Amino acid sequence: MDPVLNPFKPGAGLRPPILAGRDTLFGDFDIVRRRITELGEGDRSWILTGLRGVGKTVLIGELARTAINGGWIVAKLEVRKGHSMAEELATTLATSLRGARRRFDPHKLTQLLGVFTSFTVSLNVGVVTLGVDIDPAAGFADTGRLSTDLTDLFVVLGETVRELGVGALILIDELQEATAEEMAAVSTAIHQISQTSPVLPLFLVGAGLPSLPSQLATANSYAERLYQFRALSTLSELDSRAALVQPVIERDAEWDEAALRLALDAANGYPYFLQEVGKAVWNNALGRVFTVEDARVGTDVAREEVNAGLYQSRWDRATPAQKDLLRALAEEGEGDGVVVRDLARAMGKPSASALSVPRDELIKKGLVYAPERGVLAFTVPGFHQFIRDQD
Ligand SMILES: Nc1ncnc2c1ncn2[C@@H]1O[C@H](COP(=O)(O)OP(=O)(O)OP(=O)(O)O)[C@@H](O)[C@H]1O
Ligand SMILES: [Mg+2]
Structure with missing residues (x-):
């Protein structure tokens, strides 16, 4: 589809075509x-x-x-x-x-x-x-x-x-x-x-x-x-659908249901991912009805965009000690976070305090946060998957 007409708006602070779920x-x-x-x-x-x-x-x-x-x-x-x-x-x-x-x-x-x-x-x-x-x-x-x-x-x-x-x-x-x-x-x-x-x-x-x-x-x-x-949480299935479907309909195109399913699964309700996925599927769609094949190509492109825009630079800026901690965090869990004591154990460290330096540095960098005392989680959605795919 013509990229000039692409309605999706991935990017920091960019107003989306449909502000869903708010x-x-x-x-x-x-x-x-x-x-x-x-x-x-x-x-x-x-x-x-x-x-x-x-x-x-x-x-x-x-x-x-x-x-x-x-x-x-x-x-x-x-x-x-x-x-x-x-x-x-x-x-x-x-x-x-x-x-x-x-x-x-x-x-x-x-x-x-x-x-x-x-x-x-x-x-x-x-x-x-x-x-x-x-x-x-x-x-x-x-x-x-x-x-x-x-x-x-x-x-x-x-x-x-x-x-x-x-x-x-x-x-x-x-x-x-x-x-x-x-x-x-x-x-x-x-x-x-x-x-x-x-x-x-x-x-x-x-x-x-x-x-x-x-x-x-x-x-x-x-x-x-x-x-x-x-x-602010991720968007529900219904709101995610609205975010992907309405802008497309307004420009006289549409999603095949199976293609939409693929896009929704790839975006996982995250507003920024929805915009990247929507944009990439649109740009790679061969006709005005988006097919499963279009969605496959689009979600792959979107994933690369997200890797380059969101994860790679953050990963590159981490020191070796910080990367060790990030790797352990990525292995141990996602979402709500991991108990630091368990991270220490998984990394073969004697105690949670052995991790306090990289932990504090990563919090200062805004890469992880403590949802509650003694727990650590990523601030960037999907980062765990990116880290697991490294090396
Ligand atoms: N409710 C929404 N529905 C659909 N897309 C949205 C919605 N809210 C934001 N977006 C899209 O998500 C992306 C990120 O939005 P925004 O920059 O406001 O996030 P943020 O929470 O401020 O992120 P950061 O913490 O990195 O500053 C943008 O591309 C925007 O268009
Ligand atoms: Mg912001």
């Missing part, structure tokens, strides 16, 4: 949106967690779009190792504030812009321009301590959007990469927001790997109660 989440967000817009009242912020490629970034993008369409003040950022979160936040928020200056009565923004300026000065975040000279607001966000200054900024942002009759949405992707200090600051600020009565209409959505909830809990003891944690 209706409940959007429905719940709509309730939050309406509470904020109609009552000026916020709600418990969300933390979205999920393995690589499950669709976190796409969701963040959709939520941002909804809020921007509603005229909200929106800041969307991605935490990157070695980069200051405050700086990323200030940069994206500045863009939204410049837009707000055009849409709203500037007098109603005076305090917010002043506190924002204090924030950028006291945390030394570099040049962030609002397109107008604003003096720092004395006594606000000027301590140089991230948690205090972020709290001041969030509170004035919440108060301002309530006054303006809209909401504020802060979206932080890859939150697991933030430092403990940054996580603690975010939770402190959200805690403050939620303690006002009624709750200020500032809503935060953080997204990250499944390790994120425990990282947040380590940074602040009350984090477990502060957020609503929502784990």
Whole structure:
């Protein structure tokens, strides 16, 4: 089939043709949106967690779009190792504030812009321009301590959007990469927001790997109660079908049922795999009805794409000691994880602590995580199979 017309969108953060299986989440967000817009009242912020490629970034993008369409003040950022979160936040928020200056009565923004300026000065975040000279607001966000200054900024942002009759949405992707200090600051600020009565209409959505909830809990003891944690899982059979079938029908092609079965089995419900498989089958299909043969060729191509895009570079970056641990993990299990003690035994090590160095390094690299204490699992779906196929 003509690749130009290919509807599938494999790739980080790329909006899929059909955003399957997330209706409940959007429905719940709509309730939050309406509470904020109609009552000026916020709600418990969300933390979205999920393995690589499950669709976190796409969701963040959709939520941002909804809020921007509603005229909200929106800041969307991605935490990157070695980069200051405050700086990323200030940069994206500045863009939204410049837009707000055009849409709203500037007098109603005076305090917010002043506190924002204090924030950028006291945390030394570099040049962030609002397109107008604003003096720092004395006594606000000027301590140089991230948690205090972020709290001041969030509170004035919440108060301002309530006054303006809209909401504020802060979206932080890859939150697991933030430092403990940054996580603690975010939770402190959200805690403050939620303690006002009624709750200020500032809503935060953080997204990250499944390790994120425990990282947040380590940074602040009350984090477990502060957020609503929502784990994004793989898609059901029905939703996976929709993700593969609808985009094809919309472009006047279709799947033979047996071919679809093959594609579904290859994708295993993972959103990213569904896109790779859909794309490869489309590109390799000889006619407008996708046959089993088309699906065979397509799934092989997709597998190679996934190997190259998802697994190979991660595998290549692992040291020999890390590879030994990854190999053992791949042999011992998949999915929910393996008890580290069992891994040690399988590797002929005297105890679990003998693995603590490679274990910690692999967690830092974001390749594995601890679903619970003493257990280890892959963050990248299907990695175990790739590793088993090596050598
Ligand atoms: N609900 C969905 N239905 C179908 N395809 C989806 C869905 N969500 C995401 N995808 C597709 O999955 C791929 C990965 O999405 P995304 O980048 O949002 O994942 P992620 O969870 O942010 O991954 P990572 O942890 O690597 O950042 C993209 O190609 C996207 O189009
Ligand atoms: Mg992502």
